[in-house]
Amino acid sequence: MADGTVFDSLRPLKKDNRGFDLKQLLIGSEGTLGIVTAATLRLLPALADRAVLWAGVGDIRDARKLLLHAQRVAGNALEGFEVMPRHSLEAVLAHSANARAPLQDAHEWNALIELTADASSADALPALAQSLLESAFEKGLVADATIARNEAQAEQFWQLRDEIAPAERALGPAMQHDISVPVSDMADFVAAAVPKVEAAFPGTRAVAFGHLGDGNVHFHVLAPKGSTPGEWEESEGKAISAFVHDEVTAWKGSISAEHGIGQLKRDELARLGDPAQLAIMRQVKRALDPLGLLNPGKLVTLETTPEPL
């Protein structure tokens, strides 16, 4: 801690109700309340098997219907549900020499679905994947779909997903946003926000991809062709990020789903965050680090002089 105290919370207790959950307070505090020097890990049995599916759908709301169907059919076996628009897949196929499209035709949206099983349910996994796919076809939820034939092909499917960010970067400058909204609203948010951003900033292209099952997408806005890297980000780019963050806030979402605040989003958090939440954060910061020694300038600052109690 800032005063030199060592707080040891390494006990691997599954249940402990002795007061405030200080470990959880430190997790995600980005080093502004204390410095984490050790952790206790819980080991889980390795997964016994996985099934990876690729589906083509007509729009992002169809992808959401497919997600709900997969949750119903697969239950706990549903481990991941990722989406990417046609633009992202085509960017990856153009960027990576050995990338191949999983389906014959192009679709406006693609869903990558992973089911996993432990030793107790591994035998039933292939049938579960098959049944998910067949019932999705029957209900008209997918235009086309396939199951990875083996682990090598499963890896290829995932590489298409993992290479979106570098492939989009190769196309030119872009503003990247790591956002979340309530899971049930994400499809509507993407359907509304993409054309809205593109209309407000002519020549840009907005691309959302990622963790639909978590209500969290990476929302990239690509610069108009011919924009100068470095210049564009500082001028139009900044206005675009403020616009996207305003939209996310209007949808009661978060301007940082995964990556934290740091210094890059510190001023945006101060501008858009809940004033009550920011005040409590400052009170806690001031109590545990009154001199502002820990990771200064990040996340939340002690803007006002501490008042005597």
Add this chain to the structure above:
Amino acid sequence: MADGTVFDSLRPLKKDNRGFDLKQLLIGSEGTLGIVTAATLRLLPALADRAVLWAGVGDIRDARKLLLHAQRVAGNALEGFEVMPRHSLEAVLAHSANARAPLQDAHEWNALIELTADASSADALPALAQSLLESAFEKGLVADATIARNEAQAEQFWQLRDEIAPAERALGPAMQHDISVPVSDMADFVAAAVPKVEAAFPGTRAVAFGHLGDGNVHFHVLAPKGSTPGEWEESEGKAISAFVHDEVTAWKGSISAEHGIGQLKRDELARLGDPAQLAIMRQVKRALDPLGLLNPGKLVTLETTPEPL
């Protein structure tokens, strides 16, 4: 909050990394940092089926071996693993007119195991329960065991577990402790602590039962026969609780696994808690409730006068 601020954290975001996890700080703070006035609930699909097993084993370490085996065989399907000593089961059978022992013979320890399944795995559940039982017999992990034939019998098995506390209470005064130690140490803790307590306080009987799978048991110490209710708790009873809490602390456990601190355990937390942890809790309490308005006297007190910052 103490200053009248309303902090709204009701957004159902699955991922949100905008600073300190204040919701988690308030959970478990027992009303000492703020008053929770609303909550957002996440709905999960109803479980499709369950299988409830009852096993008799020789001692608490055998129960732990059976737990590890059940975790390996059943994986995520393992929902509950409860243990009770012979004394507790006999107390329930004597106390409840329509309670019946699940197994023909008496065993020193009993394990109650629940497996659950959602819609995707319900069909495989009966075979999984059968396979768990057969493999446990083959490995010599159980002396005798049975699977509840139907939901009514499953309920009966659980009632035996749920009636331990009233049945033990009917036997006379007892000191009750809600404790946890690391899951992997709980069997050794019970095996060591029960005879140690009984030796230190002649005439008492120590009984541990509950959530072995969580490393959390209810550790009751029953008064010697003929003790006067009311008197005994205040005299020998208090010394027994201090003794049990000392043991738990020596095993790096928690003196409150489930029930919280309140005022009953406040002084024991101050006596046995980590001084660094208590100091941080007081700093946070002082920052968010400097006047000590919220649930005063509970959990942690502002013992020292606040120093000017």
